[in-house]
Amino acid sequence: MCSGSVSPHHIxxxxxEGVDGVLVGGCxxxxxxxxxxxxxxxxxxxxxxxxxxxxxxxxxxxxxxxVSSAEASELVETISDFTKELIELGxxxxxxxxxxxxxxxxxxxxxxxxxxxFGS
Amino acid sequence: xxxxxxxxxxxxxxxxxxxFLRDYVMQLFEKEMIKAFVGYRRxxxxxxxxxxxxxxxxxxxELDHDEVCNVERYPIGDICRRLLDSWPEGKLGVMVRGxxxxxxxxxxxxxxxxxxxxxxxxxxxxxxxIKKCGCKKPYPDNLIVGKPxxxxxxxxxxxxxxxSLSIEERKVFWDEAxxxxxxxxxxxxxxxxxxxxxxxxxxxxxxxxxxxxAEFPIFHLVRALHMAGRCIDCGLCEETCPAHIPxxxxxxxxxxxxxxxxxxQTGVKDNEVCPLNKV
Numbered sequence: 001m002c003s004g005s006v007s008p009h010h011i012x013x014x015x016x017e018g019v020d021g022v023l024v025g026g027c028x029x030x031x032x033x034x035x036x037x038x039x040x041x042x043x044x045x046x047x048x049x050x051x052x053x054x055x056x057x058x059x060x061x062x063x064x065x066x067v068s069s070a071e072a073s074e075l076v077e078t079i080s081d082f083t084k085e086l087i088e089l090g091x092x093x094x095x096x097x098x099x100x101x102x103x104x105x106x107x108x109x110x111x112x113x114x115x116x117x118f119g120s
Numbered sequence: 121x122x123x124x125x126x127x128x129x130x131x132x133x134x135x136x137x138x139x140f141l142r143d144y145v146m147q148l149f150e151k152e153m154i155k156a157f158v159g160y161r162r163x164x165x166x167x168x169x170x171x172x173x174x175x176x177x178x179x180x181x182e183l184d185h186d187e188v189c190n191v192e193r194y195p196i197g198d199i200c201r202r203l204l205d206s207w208p209e210g211k212l213g214v215m216v217r218g219x220x221x222x223x224x225x226x227x228x229x230x231x232x233x234x235x236x237x238x239x240x241x242x243x244x245x246x247x248x249x250i251k252k253c254g255c256k257k258p259y260p261d262n263l264i265v266g267k268p269x270x271x272x273x274x275x276x277x278x279x280x281x282x283x284s285l286s287i288e289e290r291k292v293f294w295d296e297a298x299x300x301x302x303x304x305x306x307x308x309x310x311x312x313x314x315x316x317x318x319x320x321x322x323x324x325x326x327x328x329x330x331x332x333x334a335e336f337p338i339f340h341l342v343r344a345l346h347m348a349g350r351c352i353d354c355g356l357c358e359e360t361c362p363a364h365i366p367x368x369x370x371x372x373x374x375x376x377x378x379x380x381x382x383x384x385q386t387g388v389k390d391n392e393v394c395p396l397n398k399v
Binding site: 035039044046050054057058112 | 282295
């Protein structure tokens with residue numbers, strides 16, 4: 001399957017489910033079977049990677065590597081490296097922090113107070 | 121408190137602008153450059169977008185009072201797209217603010233409107249409204265009515281504040297914001313550059329259906345990613361949101377990354393197409 005068919009939405013869904021990291025593997029740039037699939041992946045993933053920390057997910061949890069299915073040893077190395085790093089990072093922030101269940105009146109007031117300092 | 125004298129002066133300014141606009145549009149009709157004009161008319165005390173098909177109907181046209189922030193905005197870009205779609209032979213004149221114009225430019229790049237069938241009649245935002253709205257360019261390129269205000273300071277205070285926080289603190293902030301969402305889809309419905317027929321936000325595999333608050337963060341992040349290379353920072357989403365979620369800050373960020381990483385700026389009239397829309 002072409003890495004160009006991986007939508008950022010799929011990756012967000014994975015994070016929503018609580019995964020600790022996502023590895024997107026594609027063919028080397030210039031080697032795409034469909035000519036340009038991995039160039040599209042590159043653009044999308046750069047956007048997503050920059051955006052994730054603005055919400056609160058460490059960008060290291062998303063890794064994009066150009067390794068094709070023909071390079072078995074490199075693929076294995078990439079995966080074990082990533083796994084090692086993820087263990088150091090610990091569980092995903094979406095699982096780690098307690099999930100808010102409902103809005104209390106206090107937190108509502110606090111929220112509006114905080115926000116009112118910022119104009120638009 | 122504003123004095124009556126100030127209001128009088130503002131009324132005069134608005135009246136002057138309105139007369140100028142009417143004359144201008146009248147000429148467009150006379151030269152047969154347009155078959156209809158999209159402007160505003162008052163209905164039940166509110167300004168609403170309306171189609172004017174003859175010179176006689178232009179008498180009912182009205183304008184907002186920017187000075188006193190009495191501004192009612194609508195997704196003019198989206199309205200024009202629908203009108204042009206359902207009226208293939210029509211040529212429209214349309215009154216645009218800076219944001220409306222940016223939306224139309226962006227939509228034309230995404231092949232959603234044909235700018236050749238539109239005559240843009242630009243109006244500059246003014247007064248208090250500029251401060252309140254806080255956009256980067258409160259005047260259109262095709263300026264016809266009013267004077268452009270260029271000496272104002274653009275600031276993204278909330279964005280800068282969030283950048284200064286730690287990643288954990290940012291997550292807490294956004295979670296507190298997102299949990300307020302009542303899933304009204306207002307942000308999507310009002311958006312002038314939202315044109316997908318099948319909306320990802322309604323895809324049951326992507327966002328769990330039938331629950332409030334909308335499943336977060338995915339609901340908001342999916343929408344933010346859809347705004348990459350599209351959002352023209354009009355701020356209608358944030359104005360609409362009944363839960364006061366600072367959506368504009370979120371979309372400003374994704375487009376800042378877009379500009380930084382892929383060198384694309386939204387809402388500018390040039391021949392460059394969004395990098396996500398080409399190979």
